[in-house]
Amino acid sequence: MNEMYNMSIVAHNYGVISILVVIFINFLMLFGINSLMKYMRAVSLFTPIGATTIGVVVFTGVVMMAAKHLQFSVANIAMIAFAAVLIFLEVKRSSGLKYLDKNKSDAFAQYRVYATKILALEVAVTILISVWMWI
Secondary structure (H helix, E strand, O other): OHHHHHHHHHHHHHHHHHHHHHHHHHHHHHHHOOOHHHHHHHHHHHHHHHHHHHHHHHHHHHHHHHHOOOOOOHHHHHHHHHHHHHHHHHHHHHHHHHOOOOOOOOHHHHHHHHHHHHHHHHHHHHHHHHHHHHO
């Protein structure tokens, strides 16, 4: 049981790092692609990867909780809240793109500002929860 727990901690850490990598790639796509249609295509292809990384972190967290006999601690509750916040932010970011008025000339520029704030918030939340857990 201890080996499974230790392996889950390592996998969990890699999952958190992969979330930060996915957010960084989202930043690169946001500012590297100038066409709204190309950006929407890239995001539609990349979104499942982001969802999978969140799923990896949630799954490894569940395995660690099972190894600890489902003992809820403040850290576990914080991780559950973190996952819910991250999923909520991703839904807000993608729904902002979905309901974007494609006929406006400055619509993509306005979305960039909106998405940048959400991605920055995701980075801040991820780093804060990681620092709290690693200390």
